[in-house]
Amino acid sequence: MYTSDIIAERIRLLAKAKDISLRALFERTGLGKNFIASSLSAGSFPKADNLARIADYLETSTDYLLGRTDDTAAPMGAAKPSLPPDEAKLLDDYRSLTEEGKKEVHKQIDLLMHKYKKDNIVSGMEETAKIS
Secondary structure (H helix, E strand, O other): OOOHHHHHHHHHHHHHHOOOOHHHHHHHOOOOOOHHHHHOOOOOOOOHHHHHHHHHHOOOOHHHHHOOOOOOOOOOOOOOOOOOHHHHHHHHHHHOOOHHHHHHHHHHHHHHHHHHHHHHHHHHHHHHHHHO
């Protein structure tokens, strides 16, 4: 029998194993960030197309997510999520790092994001000052 708990747990486990945050998973599949809470709570089930999008993105089968098999491999010919080549290379490079390397990448990204967010705010303030 299928239960929403099994589906939610398998999504969580597989995303974690692939080092994909649930937030990123749901953003990239076009689902809301509260997908698990809203679609899988109180015994309700996700729509088939949403479950298929998640399975495709996680490169697994809907049968695995439903608990019908323990084989996480996607069936032959299953759709694979496509990333632009530069993003795919970044992801492949990241996945090849040790845990320590991944932590360092996260630190560097945080620093860069802070810098660019700060620069954008400054640029926006300069534009406002020119208009005034």
